Every structure is written in structure tokens, then in C-alpha cells.
Amino acid sequence: MSTVVGHDGAPDHFENPGLPPHHSRMSDRDPRAAKRAERQVVVIFGISILASIAALVGYFTIPVGTTLASIRLSTLVLGVGLGVGMLGIGVAAVHWAKTLMSNVEHVEKRKVIGSDPEIRNTAITDLREGIEDANIARRPLLKGALAGAVALAPLPFLVPLIGNLGGDWNVGxxxxxxxxxxxxxxxxxxxxxxxxxxxxxxxxxxxxxxxxxxxxxxxxxxxxxxxxxxxxxxxxxxxxxxxxxxxxxxxxxxxxxxxxxxxxxxxxxxxxxxxxxxxxxxxxxxxxxxxxxxxxxxxxxxxxxxxxxxxxxxxxxxxxxxxxxxxxxxxxx
Ligand code: FES
Missing domain, CATH: 2.102.10.10 (Rieske [2Fe-2S] iron-sulphur domain)
Structure with missing residues (x-):
């Protein structure tokens, strides 16, 4: 990066270094690699879904309160199910972003902050382009897997919470x-x-x-x-x-x-x-x-x-x- 020096020796302004050269990834060049990455993401979301279901099944089927062994087993199944369910969403999202979403950097020149209609329109257009680039709309399988994993992940937290509310504290x-x-x-x-x-x-x-x-x-x-x-x-x-x-x-x-x-x-x-x-x-x-x-x-x-x-x-x-x-x-x- 070079610097333009003013009369007093202080930097007048910095040269714009620009963006580093863009390198395309395997999944950008080879449709089969992209398909393979898509399958991997779906599999990871699938693991997340199965883990969340396992946690729910464990909550309802493992009796708690009879023996220490059953308490330990229930805790283990709930913990592993919740952990893998949440981790799966994170890992799948990162893998999706790294392999399939566009990695082209977009630069917006700094402008006066304001809400003039032209800027708003530009922002909306950029956002739409970003969504377009992410290929979300064109990958319904991924969309479905993401929606399924995200919809199921909170249930293992909510169901035990709701299931353990109430009770007969007053008379029982x-x-x-x-x-x-x-x-x-x-x-x-x-x-x-x-x-x-x-x-x-x-x-x-x-x-x-x-x-x-x-x-x-x-x-x-x-x-x-x-x-x-x-x-x-x-x-x-x-x-x-x-x-x-x-x-x-x-x-x-x-x-x-x-x-x-x-x-x-x-x-x-x-x-x-x-x-x-x-x-x-x-x-x-x-x-x-x-x-x-x-x-x-x-x-x-x-x-x-x-x-x-x-x-x-x-x-x-x-x-x-x-x-x-x-x-x-x-x-x-
Ligand atoms: S539980 Fe809080 S002081 Fe005993």
C-alpha cells in the first residue's frame, strides 16, 4: 500500500489497495464438485435432524427417577442429542458457505450516510444479488434441509421445559x-x-x-x-x-x-x-x-x-x- 505524503509530511490519503485476486473454488468450476458439496451439506443437516429426534425420543421413552442408571442414560441421550443437533446446523452452515455460496467480494464505496432513495435502491439491489449469488432459491433440497434442522433443533429444549412445568405442587x-x-x-x-x-x-x-x-x-x-x-x-x-x-x-x-x-x-x-x-x-x-x-x-x-x-x-x-x-x-x- 503506498501513501501520498502532504506538505507537512503527514499522510494526505492512502492509496486504495483494492481487493486481492479472486480464486475460484473446485465447486465453482466443476458442477459435480458442487453437487457433492450439496450432498455433504444435506447429510450433515440430516445428522442434526436425527440427533434432535433422538433427544426427543430419549426424553419420552427413558424413565427418569427409578434408578441412577436411567437418570444417567436420559441425561446422556438428551445431552448428546441436543449437542449434535446444534453442532450439525453450525457445521452444515459453514460447509455450505465455504463450498457453495458465492465467495466473490462486493465492495461498496463509502458515501455520505443518508437515506436517499438511490442508496436504498442500491442496497436492496445488492441484497437481492447477494441472495441470488447464494443460490438459496435454486437449491430447494438445501432449503428444505436447513428449514427442517432449524425447526427441529429447539424442540429438545422446549419439550422438556414445557413437560416439566406445572404439576401438583399445591396438593400433591x-x-x-x-x-x-x-x-x-x-x-x-x-x-x-x-x-x-x-x-x-x-x-x-x-x-x-x-x-x-x-x-x-x-x-x-x-x-x-x-x-x-x-x-x-x-x-x-x-x-x-x-x-x-x-x-x-x-x-x-x-x-x-x-x-x-x-x-x-x-x-x-x-x-x-x-x-x-x-x-x-x-x-x-x-x-x-x-x-x-x-x-x-x-x-x-x-x-x-x-x-x-x-x-x-x-x-x-x-x-x-x-x-x-x-x-x-x-x-x-
Ligand atoms: S439454596 Fe440459596 S441459600 Fe440455600
């Missing part, structure tokens, strides 16, 4: 857990019933209902019912009104599902009796009804009423008396 599964009167508290995951005598002051147990049937929805039931249990010195416990018999000699049990957005509260600080949720740092005071002392949660952890049976094992007095989990569900009451 989210308001009840597997806890029943007399059901023993057991250690998670080995399901061993816990005697009150084995719970020392300061110890913490992750607890599930004893003897949950290992069948459909087992994992969901376990996740909803999971409880964190500890023993405090009874003199440190602030017994909540109406809950005088919900604890046993300082042993208290609360839902482990955070009332903010449902993470498992997991960190117990023995000195302060605070339970911390690691997700957004909501903190609950176990000595005072697991009320919120810090963070975004806006209600206490639901308490599980407990006592002991004739053999000294800890048992539930009933189910939780309020929904477990995020407060949002409670507002649906």
Missing part, C-alpha cells in the same frame, strides 16, 4: 414426604435405624425414613424426606410454641432442603448451632427452631416432629406439617 407430591407416624429415623445411605442413646450432644446425622421401598420414585422420595438431626444440650434449646413435644431430650430434626432454592444445607457449626447452606449462605439457628439468621432464605427449615418407640429408636411423630423446600412452594398453599 411436594406437600408430603415419606415420613409417617412411627417411622424410624435411619442413617443415610445405609438405612440403619438410630437409637436416641447413640446420639451424643453435638453429633450430626443425615437421616432418611427407615425402610423406604427401593422402587419407582425412590430417589425423589428420599430427596424430599432427607433430614439433618443433631442433639443439643436441652438447656440451650429454645422450644417453639406448639412444638413442645417435637424434640426428644434435645434431639431435633429439620429438613435438609434449604428453603431458599432447595440446596442441601450441610455445614453445621457446633459452637453457634448454626446450619449453613453452601449455595447462597443462608444460615439457620438449630437452637431456635432453625429460623433464618442470615442469607436469602425467608423461612425456617421445616421441623420433623420426633420421639422414641418402645425399643428406644427415634421415630417420626408425623410427616412434616409444612412443605419442605423453597418458600415458593409454600406460597401455593
Amino acid at each position: 407430591s411436594f406437600r408430603h414426604t415419606a415420613w409417617r407416624e412411627g417411622r424410624r429415623l435411619a442413617t443415610d445411605p445405609d438405612d440403619v435405624p438410630i437409637r436416641a442413646a447413640d446420639v451424643t450432644v453435638g453429633s450430626v446425622f443425615q437421616v432418611i425414613p427407615h425402610g423406604l421401598p427401593d422402587e419407582e420414585h425412590y430417589l425423589e422420595e428420599k430427596a424430599k424426606a432427607i433430614v439433618i438431626m443433631t442433639r443439643l444440650d436441652p438447656s440451650e434449646l429454645i422450644v417453639q410454641e406448639g412444638r413442645e413435644d417435637w424434640q426428644y431430650e434435645g434431639i431435633v430434626a429439620y429438613s435438609k432442603v434449604c428453603t431458599h432454592v432447595g440446596c442441601p444445607v450441610a455445614l453445621y457449626e457446633q459452637d453457634t448451632h448454626h446450619l449453613l447452606c453452601p449455595c447462597h449462605q443462608s444460615t439457620f439457628d438449630v437452637a431456635d427452631g432453625a429460623k433464618v439468621v442470615f442469607g436469602p432464605a425467608n423461612r425456617a427449615l421445616p421441623q420433623l416432629p420426633i420421639t422414641v418407640d418402645d425399643e428406644g429408636y427415634l421415630v417420626a411423630r408425623s410427616d412434616f406439617t409444612e412443605p419442605v423446600g423453597p418458600s415458593y412452594w409454600e406460597r401455593l398453599k
